[in-house]
Amino acid sequence: MYQFRNDYSFGAHPKVLEAVLATNLEGLPGYGDDEYCAKAVSLIRDLCQAPEADVHFFIGGTAANLITIAGLLRPWEGVVCAQSGHINGHEAGAVEATGHKVIPVPVGPDGKLTPELVQAAIVPYQHSHMVQPGLLYISDATETGGIYTSAELEQLYNCAHSNNMFLFLDGARLGCALTAQGNDLTLPDLARFTDAFYIGGTKNGALMGEALVLQESVYVPGLFRLKKQRGGVLAKGWLLGAQFEALLTDGLYFQLARHANEMAQKLQQGLKDLGVSFFYESPTNQIFPIVPNLFLPILERHCAFEIWGPAEEPNHTVIRFVSSFATKPSEVDGLIQLFASHR
Structure with missing residues (x-):
């Protein structure tokens, strides 16, 4: 057969499994307060050329999406996304369950949003009786495998900020986007032209895990408590740190x-x-x-x-x-x- x-039907790359096995009987602090998470955070900051970025590990993409969105938005705000976006079609209403409306936008076969599509979508929401668009959600790669260029990402970032919205990039398949033919985006570009994005591990060689990167200027008060409340904190947090350290060492x-x-x-x-x-x-x-x-x-x-x-x-x-x-x-x-x- x-x-x-x-891309998550298999366990993990052998080097990732070896890294996890090496931690097995060390007796480490929980909840991410361990040396492996610290090393992985340092690697991510270096790769992103963002020494002050706030980095958080999540078990999976749905938790990363709903907790980040809930943390960034006020109660009356909603999130704009492509109609084919993962939060709209494949997360069982997880974002809506946090109290935030998803505003889907029809897109072409490539699954990509443009500033023109975003501007048209938010026009009906300008009245004070309506949900206020507070965040723009995109995926790279998209649900149909499309990729954003550096110019396109910068334009969406400027569009979001000109409309008082955050730009959040779902990176569940970020590795494949960044290594695709025709891609010109880099991790430092993502750190500059998004407010938040994550490096997906589950779909690229990890047993599980995503690494959220928040721009230095973006502060989410009580984010750890929000993660805890929403079930997004892994007690054995070093299992995530060790995997990302293995994945991000030597370009694996x-x-x-x-x-x-x-x-x-x-x-x-x-x-x-x-x-x-x-x-x-x-x-x-x-x-x-x-x-x-x-x-x-x-x-x-x-x-x-x-x-x-x-x-x-x-x-x-x-x-x-x-x-x-x-x-x-x-x-x-x-x-x-x-x-x-x-x-």
Whole structure:
């Protein structure tokens, strides 16, 4: 069975497991007050060229999203996001459960927001009887694998601030965004042109974990208490610190993401060569072929994947393949051959 369901179906990279195992019987302080978290924070600040940034570790992306948003917003404020954004479609109303309205904006196949789309979306919310847009949420990579350029991010940052909003970037797949062909963003760019972003570990070689980076000028009072209240604090916090220290030492994080991208791009090109069309030609580790419905039962017998939705072409479906740090070239070759044998 070829595994292309998602990028967190496998445990962790061996070096990450080794780092966790090395801590096993040390007897460390809890809740992130340990040397491994301290070292990981220092690494992140150095990589971001942001020595005063506030760094917090979370178990997963949903916790990072809802707690950051709840911490940054006042009770009457809402969050603007792409309609396809993770907080709008795949977090079971977690942000709304904090009391903050999600304001979804229709976007194109790449999943990206633009200042023009944001400006149009917030016009109806200027009346004092309406929820006030207080935060702009974006993802890099987006839910369909699109990536933001440095210029695009800076424009969104300026747009958000000109409308008295924070800019928060969901980095669950940040590694794949930063190593994708055509990317010109860096971690220091993210530290300059967002108010908050996180470095995703769960989908890039960690057992679990995300590292939130808050710009020096952004202060969230009582953030640890908010994390605790919302179930976002891991008692054995060193398990997160040790993983990020391993991932961010000697470029392992980017090496794993680059491999995932290369496997997805090899698969995408191989399918294109067979005449398969795509919902969106992603440069990252998620690709979205359009396949005949009659082919789906055959594919399901040989491959784990996700149904994305109906295609515009009758009797066709958009599906999603996702590669990871653990994807083997032989799996890509085998899946291409499966398509070729059923043309």
